[in-house]
Amino acid sequence: MRGKLSGWAIFLAVLLLLSFAATPSFKYSRTADLSLMAVRFSLVILLSVLVVREKWKHRDDPDHPQTTPGANDTILQRFRRWYYDDRKTPN
Numbered sequence: 001m002r003g004k005l006s007g008w009a010i011f012l013a014v015l016l017l018l019s020f021a022a023t024p025s026f027k028y029s030r031t032a033d034l035s036l037m038a039v040r041f042s043l044v045i046l047l048s049v050l051v052v053r054e055k056w057k058h059r060d061d062p063d064h065p066q067t068t069p070g071a072n073d074t075i076l077q078r079f080r081r082w083y084y085d086d087r088k089t090p091n
Contacts, residue, residue, distance in 0.1 A: 018036075051076070057074070
């Protein structure tokens with residue numbers, strides 16, 4: 001239940017920011033635009049860093065010690081499993 005409540009709180013906060021962008025006042029719409037752009041830019045940077053980290057960790061370098069595929073889950077694998085509500089299945 002707690003996860004659903006936090007999801008709704010985030011959703012309502014985004015709706016609040018979007019409603020500020022729809023107001024005729026320039027100050028509020030500019031603030032809402034800048035805040036939404038900052039959130040989007042932060043998410044793009046975070047996902048880019050995670051993807052580059054995973055690619056670097058699993059690169060095809062013969063001198064680099066490889067980890068076994070099922071040994072440790074990566075952040076992106078855990079996020080994908082959480083998003084799709086999958087169970088962890090052994091290979």
